Structures are given as structure tokens and as C-alpha cells.
Amino acid sequence: MFKKLLFTDKCILNTDTNTVIFDFEEDWKEYTKWSQDNIESEYKIQQDKQAELSWNQGAVHKRGTEHRVFHKSGHIFDYKKYNIGGSLIIHNKYFYNGNVMSTYRKRGYLEIKETYIDNGSKGSSINSKVFTNNGTERKSIKYYPNSNIVQTLIKRLSIEFQIFHDYYDNGVLRAQGMLNMQNKMTGNWSFYSRDKIIESTHTFDKGKLIEKSYLYNQLGEFTKSVYHG
Amino acid sequence: MDKLVSIIIPFASNEGQDIKLPNHPITTSCNIIYNTIQIINNINKVLTFNKEIIIVDNTHSFPDIVMPNLRIVKGWQALDREQIVNQPSFEKYNIDDFNNLSMWVSMAYNVGIQHAKGDYIICQHNDVFYHSNLVSRMIKDMEINKLEYISADYKKIFLSGYVANKEILYKHIPSIEFSPEDGGYVKTKAIGFADCYFFLSKKSFYDDYFVDWGYGDTNHGATIKCLDQGKQFLHLGPYYDNPNFKTENSDHDYLYKDSLFITHLKGGFSEDKYAEDKYNENKINRKDIHNFQTRLEKLC
Numbered sequence: 001m002f003k004k005l006l007f008t009d010k011c012i013l014n015t016d017t018n019t020v021i022f023d024f025e026e027d028w029k030e031y032t033k034w035s036q037d038n039i040e041s042e043y044k045i046q047q048d049k050q051a052e053l054s055w056n057q058g059a060v061h062k063r064g065t066e067h068r069v070f071h072k073s074g075h076i077f078d079y080k081k082y083n084i085g086g087s088l089i090i091h092n093k094y095f096y097n098g099n100v101m102s103t104y105r106k107r108g109y110l111e112i113k114e115t116y117i118d119n120g121s122k123g124s125s126i127n128s129k130v131f132t133n134n135g136t137e138r139k140s141i142k143y144y145p146n147s148n149i150v151q152t153l154i155k156r157l158s159i160e161f162q163i164f165h166d167y168y169d170n171g172v173l174r175a176q177g178m179l180n181m182q183n184k185m186t187g188n189w190s191f192y193s194r195d196k197i198i199e200s201t202h203t204f205d206k207g208k209l210i211e212k213s214y215l216y217n218q219l220g221e222f223t224k225s226v227y228h229g
Numbered sequence: 230m231d232k233l234v235s236i237i238i239p240f241a242s243n244e245g246q247d248i249k250l251p252n253h254p255i256t257t258s259c260n261i262i263y264n265t266i267q268i269i270n271n272i273n274k275v276l277t278f279n280k281e282i283i284i285v286d287n288t289h290s291f292p293d294i295v296m297p298n299l300r301i302v303k304g305w306q307a308l309d310r311e312q313i314v315n316q317p318s319f320e321k322y323n324i325d326d327f328n329n330l331s332m333w334v335s336m337a338y339n340v341g342i343q344h345a346k347g348d349y350i351i352c353q354h355n356d357v358f359y360h361s362n363l364v365s366r367m368i369k370d371m372e373i374n375k376l377e378y379i380s381a382d383y384k385k386i387f388l389s390g391y392v393a394n395k396e397i398l399y400k401h402i403p404s405i406e407f408s409p410e411d412g413g414y415v416k417t418k419a420i421g422f423a424d425c426y427f428f429l430s431k432k433s434f435y436d437d438y439f440v441d442w443g444y445g446d447t448n449h450g451a452t453i454k455c456l457d458q459g460k461q462f463l464h465l466g467p468y469y470d471n472p473n474f475k476t477e478n479s480d481h482d483y484l485y486k487d488s489l490f491i492t493h494l495k496g497g498f499s500e501d502k503y504a505e506d507k508y509n510e511n512k513i514n515r516k517d518i519h520n521f522q523t524r525l526e527k528l529c
Binding site for chain 2: 151152164166174175177179185189191199200202204207208209213215217218219221223224226228
């Protein structure tokens with residue numbers, strides 16, 4: 001078996017004898033024959049060489065405003081891009097297999113962070129997306145696994161309140177209402193069935209049920225009210 | 230074990246009878262009859278004790294077939310209103326909403342219980358697959374530990390379920406915290422509700438109780454009854470689909486004393502899942518059905 005050396009193609013390491021063979025030596029013919037007879041293995045040792053070059057002992061590859069760091073596997077695991085002023089505008093992280101793990105980017109005054117789930121050979125699927133402005137969360141979205149379908153959406157409305165939407169995996173609205181900034185349910189809340197039919201309505205104050213809850217049957221007809229005080 | 234166990238399985242399909250689903254056109258079923266027969270085969274093969282299997286045919290569309298230990302009884306859903314009202318036990322069940330689909334599933338259990346001759350009753354779905362014959366051991370344990378029932382699925386308590394049973398539940402969950410996700414639920418590991426995926430009890434459990442549709446198409450009322458009467462029960466884990474608990478997979482395998490007992494294949498009698506329009510348009514349901522059929526074939 002052979003191993004390619006990192007910075008030259010004019011010699012090769014024979015890993016069985018642990019000797020370096022140069023292209024002017026008689027033994028080089030042995031390598032070229034092996035290479036022709038073992039195309040896949042030749043491709044593999046070329047890949048291994050490229051991976052090790054990319055890895056570069058974990059050091060950063062800098063090209064202009066872009067910085068890249070690679071896994072030992074040769075796949076990128078960290079990518080950063082800066083603007084001319086030196087501020088970070090893109091920062092992506094990757095799983096060991098090269099699938100995207102998270103992204104960060106600046107769009108105007110907004111910062112957008114996304115996280116992903118690793119699906120192996122199928123790539124990554126989005127898990128969450130958060131929009132912030134000066135460190136304040138403006139909107140956050142959580143997705144159903146492997147689907148790109150929104151599960152929950154929280155949007156800041158004011159310094160006190162945020163609106164919450166919950167969806168079924170078929171995209172139908174499941175619940176909506178307000179949260180305070182401690183994520184406690186507050187104000188009027190409505191819950192719906194998978195068929196878009198009202199199931200119940202409630203009123204909350206800082207996470208506690210107040211006033212009356214109204215319950216409905218599968219046809220959306222009122223069935224019961226419960227008083228909470 | 231010489232005691233007779235009655236296994237009650239509701240069934241519904243659209244093949245022979247129209248079922249009006251809210252917001253749905255009349256739909257047709259896929260292989261629900263075939264799948265139910267496979268589940269009956271599985272029961273006969275794995276559960277070797279003295280038993281009867283009662284299919285409660287809610288849509289009067291299950292084929293008139295003969296299988297070992299099988300009895301097919303007619304459910305009430307396909308009857309017209311007058312026939313239902315004239316049933317001798319009608320008054321017992323407080324039916325005031327004939328269009329409630331969840332109620333007909335619960336009522337199928339009640340009809341099955343009426344016909345059951347067993348000392349013990351298992352209420353289950355037609356998508357529950359048995360891996361091992363642990364029921365005899367469970368019955369012994371129920372007697373030793375004075376358990377009123379053993380149930381699969383430690384369901385989270387939904388907000389509406391909590392509200393509807395607030396007076397009793399409040400005593401057992403003193404500190405209430407709600408999450409708005411998953412349809413709104415009570416954040417607690419302290420307590421959950423039973424379900425009819427698999428529900429084992431003595432027949433006498435139903436002397437002062439019936440599977441009450443007011444609690445949904447499940448068996449939450451059984452838990453409420455035990456809490457109210459201060460009696461013991463056991464819920465089988467892992468607790469899938471419950472955000473209060475983390476599960477490592479979504480296989481819906483249930484264990485009893487560390488042994489694999491059943492798998493809930495999640496593709497049973499729910500007509501909604503088999504609705505043709507959803508089958509064609511909704512990739513998620515199509516995937517569910519495919520998964521269910523693939524797993525059933527593999528297990529059988």
C-alpha cells in the first residue's frame with residue numbers, strides 16, 4: 001500500500017516497507033503498476049492527501065476576507081466571512097461529514113441564525129431559525145424534522161409581548177396566542193384541530209388560567225365552559 | 230393462566246358504509262381489513278392463554294370470517310339514531326352528540342365490554358403488535374400490587390383535558406405550568422393519562438365506569454377514576470409523543486419489566502389517516518401508512 005506525500009508528487013511512501021520511493025527509482029514502476037491496477041485505491045490516497053492538506057493541522061486557511069477551517073476528514077467545519085470593516089457577516093459550521101450544522105449571517109440590521117439536523121447522505125435539514133436585532137430576538141421559527149414545515153413561530157410585538165403560532169405537520173394552525181417576555185402564556189389563546197376546527201379557547205395571565213375556558217366538540221360546536229376565577 | 234381474557238378491538242372502514250368526517254368528502258379505505266386480520270393472527274400466535282378476541286365493527290363492514298377465538302360484534306356507529314337510542318344500555322352512556330367521531334371509538338370499547346365474557350379485559354387498537362406473551366405476568370402483578378389497570382402510553386395532559394377535569398387533577402398537580410406547544414399541555418412528569426392503545430384491567434373495573442368519550446377517544450377517564458378513588462395503576466413506558474419525557478426513537482415499542490412487549494404501529498382504525506384525499510395530497514400521512522404497512526409485513 002502507498003501513501004501520497006503532502007507537498008510533492010515526485011515521490012510516494014510505501015507503507016509496507018516504510019520507505020520513500022522517488023519517480024527516478026526502479027521501484028517507482030511498481031507504484032505506477034499498482035496505481036493502474038487499483039484505480040479506486042489510487043483515488044482514495046489522493047483524497048486522503050487532499051484532506052490532510054485541507055486540514056493543515058487544524059490551522060485556518062485565509063483567503064482575503066474568508067477564513068476556512070477543515071476537519072481531518074477534509075470536509076470544511078468552519079467558515080467565516082468578514083466585511084471590509086472587519087465585522088463578521090457570515091459564519092457557518094459543519095458536521096464532520098461536511099453537512100451544514102449552523103449558519104449565521106447579517107442582513108442589514110438583522111442577524112439570522114439557523115441550526116440544522118444531520119441526515120447523513122441526505123444532507124442537512126433545517127431545525128430552527130432565529131432573527132435578532134442588536135441582541136434582541138425578533139422572530140424565531142422551529143421546524144418539523146426533515147420537512148421544512150414550520151412547527152412554531154414566535155414573533156416579538158412589543159417590549160412586553162410576543163405572538164406565538166403553533167402548526168400541525170400538515171401546515172394547519174394548531175394554536176395561537178400571546179406570550180410575555182418570560183414565555184408565559186398571556187391573554188386570549190385559541191386551539192384548533194387538524195381539520196381547522198376550533199377545539200378550545202382560554203384566557204391566561206402570566207401563565208395562569210383566568211376567567212373562562214370554552215371547549216368545543218369535533219364539529220366546532222360549543223360543549224362546555226369552565227370558570228377559573 | 231386459566232382465566233379468560235377478552236381482547237376488544239374497534240374497527241371502522243368506509244368500504245361498506247359512509248362515514249361523514251367533518252371537512253372531508255366520503256373516502257375509501259386502503260388495507261385496513263387486511264391489517265386487522267394480521268393483528269388478529271398476531272394475537273393468536275403470541276398470546277397463548279385462554280382468550281376471546283372481539284372485533285367491534287363500527288361500520289358493519291368487517292368481513293364475516295372465521296378465525297380462532299374471534300367474535301365479531303356490531304358497533305353502534307353505523308346504526309341510525311333511532312336504533313341507537315333504542316339500545317337497552319343507551320341511557321348509561323350520556324350520548325348527546327351523535328357526530329362526535331371520538332365518541333364512536335370509545336363506544337366501540339363499551340359495546341365490546343358488554344359482550345365480553347372474560348375475567349380480564351384488554352382494550353387495544355388494531356395496530357398494536359405483540360412481541361411477547363407478558364399479559365399473564367401482568368395479571369399476576371396486578372393482583373399482587375393491587376393495580377387497577379396497566380396501560381400503554383403515558384399521555385401528556387393536554388390543556389383542554391386539564392380544564393375539563395380541573396377539580397380532580399388540581400389535587401394531584403398542585404403546581405401548574407402550561408406549555409403552548411403541541412396543542413397546549415401541562416408541563417409535569419408527575420401524572421399522565423391512560424390510553425386504549427393497550428389497556429388491561431379486570432372486567433369489574435367497568436362496574437362503575439365506562440370508556441367515556443368526554444375524555445377524548447382514549448381512556449383518560451380510567452386515570453381520573455383511580456385518582457378520584459385513590460387506587461393504584463401502572464403506565465408502560467417509554468412515554469412516546471410526550472414532551473415531558475425524552476425518547477431516543479419514535480418506534481413506539483413498549484416494555485414491561487425491561488422486556489419488549491408491544492409495538493404500537495401507529496396506523497390503525499383512524500379513518501382520517503386512510504382518507505384518500507389525504508393519502509394523495511399529504512405526504513406525511515402517506516409516509517405514516519407506508520411505514521405502518523411495511524413494519525406490519527416485516528413483523529408478521
